[in-house]
Amino acid sequence: MESNDTKVDEIFRLMLVHFWEKRRRDINHAFKRTLPFGDYVVDRWEKAAFLGFGEKTSVYDSAIVLGDVQVGANTWIGPFVILDGSGGLVIGSNCSISAGVQNLHS
Incomplete structure (x- = not known):
């Protein structure tokens, strides 16, 4: 059985991956560039x-x-x-x- 912490960690990871994939796609579409992860979020x-x-x-x-x-x-x-x-x-x-x-x- 998964602990609540494990479930929260997995939900957070999925949200982060979703955000990063969308941000990467949007930046690439607008500016034709891909960046290191930190440059998408900072x-x-x-x-x-x-x-x-x-x-x-x-x-x-x-x-x-x-x-x-x-x-x-x-x-x-x-x-x-x-x-x-x-x-x-x-x-x-x-x-x-x-x-x-x-x-x-x-």
Whole structure:
């Protein structure tokens, strides 16, 4: 016999799979792209605001931000970017940081 926790876990898993499949289909239809799971569920603008970045800046969920990174307004930070602010990093406004860019300090 299944426990209630097991049933709840399975219901949650099915809801998550349904959401992800629908979101993936909608994004692919609208923009002809597929993304890592996190980029379907994380609001890029909310992530930027949480990090204290400027207004209307977006950061993909797959981007990694380390240390003291400051970013101005209206900046786009693409998927799989690594911003290493361990020695401090300032990015201005109205910038586009291409997918996969890495500014690693040695």
